[in-house]
Amino acid sequence: MTETESKWHQKNILQVADLTEKELTLLIEEAIVMKEQTKAGIPHLYLQGKTLGMIFEKSSTRTRVSFEVGMTQLGGHALFLSSKDIQLGRGESIADTAKVLSRYVDGLMIRTFGHEIIEEFAENATVPIINGLTNEHHPMQVLADLMTIYEKKGTLKGLNLAYVGDGNNNMPHSLMEGAAIMGMNMTIASPKGYEPLEVILKKAKIKAEQTGATIQFTYDPVEALTNADIVVTDVWTSMGMETEKTERSRHFLPYQVNAKLTHHAKEDFIFLHCLPAHRGEEVTSEVIDGSHSVVFDEAENRLHAQKAVLKKLMGDN
DSSP states (O other): OOOHHHHHHHBBSGGGGGOOOHHHHHHHHHHHHHHHHHHOEEEEOOOTTTTTEEESOOOSSHHHHHHHHHHHTTOOOEEETTTTTTTGGGTHHHHHHHHHHTTTTTTTEOOOHHHHHHHHHHOOOOOOOOOOOOOSSHHHHHHHHHHHOOOOOOOOOTEEEEEESSSSSSSHHHHHHHHHHTTOOOEEEOOOOOOHHHHHHHHHHHHHHTOOOEEESSSOOHHHTOOEEEEEEEEEEOTOGGGGGHHHHHGGGGGOOOGHHHHOTTTTOOEOOOOOOBBBBBHHHHHHHHHTTTTHHHHHHHHHHHHHHHHHHOOOO
């Protein structure tokens, strides 16, 4: 095993910022190859005999199915572990859970709430940890997003990405990191009180300066979408915030992605949404079902992008 390959085996992916431009590029390239192999019926059994443990404290459709199918297609096995069904839900410490599970599985994917939870897993586990989603970060979704943009646009560097909606959300946080690393320009538009976390925004701006990109925040959705190559949004009310739905809807209404707003983007813009979408709220059916939408290609790419991650972190390379 080369030094480069061994570094993958020592790596956790807790946020997009854990990856370099070279690593992100390699993962996208690997994902595209395995996508082509999948569609051609060519086996790629890189993880025979390997097991991925999957801990879910938040419910999921795409994350669970894509990881389970991905492990099967790679020749391995995925083990679903609800926090209610393991001792973690009965008071066992995160540290002890991480140490025990590391003796059984070859990697752990965790979908949880606070980012500090997954950081504690990573500190105590001896196998790679993959962030399937936390309140602050969603790296696997953004890897699939970058893959989708690359497929549709043929490049990432220099493109203009607009995100409108809740800025204090895992999607804009991870998109900022990915855009900055890959040299994409990004503008986030949110109402007052829903700005991105300052620490993540500041770090992304510093990284963007190094790659020749810009990361900006505005309260004006029209400003964000002007000249945009990519338009992205997410739900206005995330899991665990249901009691805030009425208030949030009032604040976010001017940020709805509809035909009038997208008129300010480039003629060949593409629309992304991590799903599930609340049609008629953050996006209209006219947009999400329209010719600019690539949301279902994006959803499919979760499978292929994550397979690239699994191969690198858990395979023999």
